[in-house]
Amino acid sequence: xxxTALLIAVMALCTMLTRFLPFFVFxxxxxxxxxxxxxxxxxxxxSIAMLVVYCLRDTDLTSGIQGYTGIIASVFVICxxxxxxNLILSILGGTVIYMILIQIL
Amino acid sequence: xxxxxxxxxxxxxxxxxxxxxxxxxVLGIGFGILMxxxxxxxxxxxxxSLFIYAxxxxxxxxxxxxxxxxLVSAAITSLMVNARHLFYSISMLEKYKDAGKFKxxxxxxxxxxxxxxxxxxNVPEGCDPHFYRFMVSLFNQCWWIIGSGAGSLLGxxxxxxxxxxxxxxxxLFVASFAEQWLSSENxxxxxxxxxxxxxxxxxxxxxxxxxxxxxxxxxxxTIAHRMEEKRK
Numbered sequence: 610x611x612x613t614a615l616l617i618a619v620m621a622l623c624t625m626l627t628r629f630l631p632f633f634v635f636x637x638x639x640x641x642x643x644x645x646x647x648x649x650x651x652x653x654x655x656s657i658a659m660l661v662v663y664c665l666r667d668t669d670l671t672s673g674i675q676g677y678t679g680i681i682a683s684v685f686v687i688c689x690x691x692x693x694x695n696l697i698l699s700i701l702g703g704t705v706i707y708m709i710l711i712q713i714l
Numbered sequence: 715x716x717x718x719x720x721x722x723x724x725x726x727x728x729x730x731x732x733x734x735x736x737x738x739x740v741l742g743i744g745f746g747i748l749m750x751x752x753x754x755x756x757x758x759x760x761x762x763s764l765f766i767y768a769x770x771x772x773x774x775x776x777x778x779x780x781x782x783x784x785l786v787s788a789a790i791t792s793l794m795v796n797a798r799h800l801f802y803s804i805s806m807l808e809k810y811k812d813a814g815k816f817k818x819x820x821x822x823x824x825x826x827x828x829x830x831x832x833x834x835x836n837v838p839e840g841c842d843p844h845f846y847r848f849m850v851s852l853f854n855q856c857w858w859i860i861g862s863g864a865g866s867l868l869g870x871x872x873x874x875x876x877x878x879x880x881x882x883x884x885x886l887f888v889a890s891f892a893e894q895w896l897s898s899e900n901x902x903x904x905x906x907x908x909x910x911x912x913x914x915x916x917x918x919x920x921x922x923x924x925x926x927x928x929x930x931x932x933x934x935x936t937i938a939h940r941m942e943e944k945r946k
Contacts, residue, residue, distance in 0.1 A: 613758065616779050616782075620778070623793050623796065624766050624799070627792075628803055650805060652903070653802065653805070653829070655904065656798035657887055658907030661887045663911070664884035664887055683884065696733065700737060700740065701740060704878070704879065707878050707885070708881070
């Protein structure tokens with residue numbers, strides 16, 4: 610139990626580090642270097658793409674239809690988002706489809 | 715010195731946070747249910763939502779605490795999963811610069827969703843920008859805490875199997891990816907991210923590909939930036 614609290618503390622501190630670090634490093638300059646600002650613009654898009662791959666990393670293309678459930682539900686999310694442009698609807702719709710797929714397959 | 719109505723600012727901030735409210739309550743419920751399934755009650759759930767306040771890490775954290783990993787691997791996982799916050803903070807450096815007493819909390823609470831609400835820099839007319847951003851951040855965390863608490867309490871009572879609820883996290887990222895793709899003209903950063911992580915996933919396997927992917931992404935984007943600069 611103490612160990613669980615310790616783990617949570619470590620996760621909290623490391624998370625704070627990722628959010629505060631740029632402010633400590635660049636706060637004293639009048640404006641951060643152009644290259645850093647460029648990274649601030651493009652990295653969010655690239656890292657979301659990386660997180661998508663991260664979430665789907667255990668997709669197993671050799672194990673038949675069960676291995677594809679994540680991909681199928683993701684394609685469904687993309688279609689829903691392209692159609693309605695509503696983040697919450699896409700998340701809910703995709704999750705429901707996924708839950709149905711893994712519980713019946 | 716301009717005078718701003720605090721009340722109006724709070725109202726506008728509340729209105730801005732409504733889209734996130736739905737998402738955070740849904741994702742928070744998912745997290746609370748997951749914690750509950752693994753035998754961690756509402757106090758653990760609330761502590762994580764209060765102090766960590768990072769959705770993807772909290773989902774990943776459920777498996778970290780159930781398998782009691784070492785503190786070092788918990789730290790590395792947290793840094794990797796949250797490395798994208800560095801980028802959010804970098805792009806908010808200017809906007810948060812003069813936020814004064816609100817600044818520490820605003821930085822602490824800079825999640826994906828808060829970032830997506832505040833990154834365009836627009837603040838409703840007649841609102842104190844720093845107080846507005848502070849209130850949006852605060853409302854968002856309230857939704858997250860309410861959602862995860864509700865999920866923890868609901869978990870036992872739900873009449874159907876919640877197996878697969880963890881996909882809400884994937885769906886969040888996939889939908890954000892689709893939205894960014896649809897709303898931007900330059901798809902290069904998205905493609906660089908996708909390409910780098912798939913290549914690294916194949917090369918390094920599912921447990922070790924995050925760090926190499928990040929390095930490759932920064933490398934590709936830096937080269938693209940250099941080439942762009944040269945052309946000018």
